[in-house]
Amino acid sequence: MSSTAATHQADTSAKADSTEYDVVVLGAGPVGENVADRTRAAGLSTAIIESELIGGECSYWACMPSKALLRPVIARADARRVPGLRQLVSGDLDAAAVLAHRDYYTSHWKDDGQVGWLENIGADIYRGQGRFSGPRTVTVTGPDGEQHTLIARHAVAVCTGSRAQLPDLPGLADVRPWTSREATSSPTVPGRLIVVGGGVVATEMATAWQALGSQVTVLVRGKGLLPRMESFAGELVAEALSEAGVEIRTGTSIASVVRENGTVVATTDAGDRVEADEILFATGRAPRTDDIGLETVGVEPGSWLSVDDSLLVTGTDWLYAVGDVNHRALLTHQGKYQARIAGAAIAARAQGTPLIEPAPWGAHAATADHAAVPQVVFTDPEAAAVGLTFTEAQQAGHRVRAVDVEFSSVAGAGLYADGYHGRARMVVDLDGEILLGVTFVGPGVGELIHSATIAVAGQVPVGRLWHAVPSYPTISEVWLRFLEAYQG
Template sequence: MRGPMSDTHADRENGSYDVIVLGAGPVGQNVADRARAAGLGVAVVERELVGGECSYWACVPSKALLRPVIAVADARRVDGAREAVTGRLGTGGVFGRRNRYVTDWDDSGQAAFVTSLGADLFRGLGRLDGPRRVTVTGDDGTTHHLTARHAVALATGSRPVLPDIPGMAEARPWTNRQGTDSSTVPARLAVVGGGGVGVEMATLWQGLGSQVSLLARRPLLPRMEPFAGELVADGLAKAGADVRIGAEVAALHRPDPRGPVTLTLADGSRLEADEVMFATGRAPRTDDIGLETVGLTPGSWLDVDTTCLVAGVEGAWLYAVGDVNHRALLTHQGKYQGRTAGDAMAARAAGRPLDDAPWGDHATTADQHAVPQVFFTDPEAAAVGLSAEQAVRAGHRTKSVDVDFTAAQGANLYADGYRGKARMVVDLDREVLLGVTFVGPGVSELLHSATVAVAAEVPLKRLRHAIACFPTVSEIWLFLLAAYERG
């Protein structure tokens, strides 16, 4: 087997590369970047837009759209500023802002970035064709046969799942794609699903002028501390949304394609909306990428080890990074996996020992211990690590400390009548943090400090010496630590 610097023009002409990456979203780009930095020859394959779901239909457009909504809400929380806020949001400006950040769905800039790394970009559907082989079929029917000397990385992401409900096809529902690329504000929007996508889309479209009904079978944000979903639900209700917990859609009816859609709920009640959006789960985009040619089940989530190698495939060559391994369906976590996997590929290609012990260079340890997530609702909800319930289930001896943000003068100066709550979950045996949750305006910018504390296992006796500036929202750390010390 040739070494990592074996990439030559002749090899590339023959379709031979050290690493082949399926999927050119942020995750795949990070794999390619790390592999190229190590001198490996890389091919990247993309079936849609280079930049992936995150860049065009998820993280980027949703945050571009949400920021004006939250900015106005923040201004209205400050005496003197609220008087200057008149009228409604300019939807043309909001949608234009979104269009700029998604570059009008033109991926030429991101394609240029991939090629600037020295990687070859192939457009089309990439499918495994046995061990280390990939066939790429372009939209025009052209076919390229590629071979990987060292690794193939699957970074194909996930897609929305629509539940099997009568009338679904007739209703022509929105998913996250229509929720972020639409430039028309429906008068009435029903959002089904109380996870991160559902609550963000409810916040967005209510802020843009829709009358939103949010329907969720369980409390909102079920993977966070319970108070997070409660405060977000309260914020949505105060903004005018109709939040229904315990609601389940049993059927849909839309006889006129241009008319309203009727939702029949499990309790027999009905709701009419101009559009309905489902945010009820995701499935891996692995159904048509040739998994069966290497002994795996098409359409399945892929089990991986700490270096993101796929289980059940011999030869240490197939990796799955990002959504497809189902560890954390978050762009930043997938990028972390991509960097780690790219480094592991380079080490294996060069015959170097792997540093795959916990917190090693080739170990995605944070996937189990320090996953940060933020939902840009009003109020924002941010968390890292384990919730109190998750920590107990994992067998830790814990103590949870709760503090209301009104204790911090910085929070009160940030917003008059600031409402929010923070919790830290402490491992009593080691006196380090297992998890932290913040809910309140502007708390997303507090999360990285919590992530550092959880990932680095900073002892609480040392953490108390990390002084928060006065008067900032981050003073909440002082009150959390003081509450813990008081017992």
């Protein structure tokens, strides 16, 4: 294979061809694309395989379309909090314009631009279903049944991501439920929508579709929303959703669901009936590892793949699992971070350069996946967090203190939004005097989280944070209020 990139489509030959590469990447979402980019930059020949659209879940059914739906919702909410502006934005959102904008950001579900990017870096693209047929060997079955066998000299990287996990309810397939894919790509606004779940997808989609005109009911099995964050995050988001008109029922599970004459009827474990036009299940994720031939290389199909800090699958010296499939942090930005680590590790090993073990915070160690994973939930108010919650830190054996601040004490917050309502917490390791976690809830706090990520990842001493002076008057002054509360 020449170094000039190619996109391989149908092959009329009935006999499978065989091609060697330094690296084979299975899955061409953001994670796979970044692995390919790093290995190509290191001079390694690289093939990348994709069964759907180049660009993956994030580009077409997750990050990009969901944030395109949510941006006008958040912008309108912010404008309504500014005196002199709120009266100009009192009407409803133009749902058709919002959906059209969403379609633009998904490139209308066409991947030409991302194909071009991969070809420009010199990666060879194979379209079809890739399955292992033995160690270092992947057979690609194309859309017309043609096959290509790819042999990796150095590494195969599994970057196939995750899929929505549906509950085991009889007849659920006949109901045609929404998953995150349908929720972010629906061409119309449902009149009534049931959202099952209380996590990120559930809260973001409840926020978006309610603002676009749906009557939304959220059914949560647990005690509240956003259970993996500090409890006040879910409480403030639930309060705002309820004020917007969303009905939230906690401690509620679905016993059965049917579609009667086009209407979804969900019966709860308490015997209540909830009717809607559509029902979204946002109840977890499963790895896309069930149909890629892992059994041929001694790995259990359908499982999350265990890896070391260089993303090498446990017990192998050539197989990498990057992104959602390793279950370390199911977030696009963390998957891309892992891809940079994996690409560097693959290149080093291919070139015979030993990795320094252990190598915390080194070029070949995905240390941040243990200590400093940031996330933003684009609800109104936004919720953003990095690192450990107070409870997680205690359970991990740290001697910690939680320092809480109300944003009402921050001058910049009041200027940002009239009646700004929000809360922040930092979790301090009292032995090391460093931050283990930070959580913000309030309008615009997504832009604050990187400062917290730097503090947590960099293990910046609390004393030194006094010299990181926040600009006045900005919401970032919350850092000064943190330090004053900690000292006081």
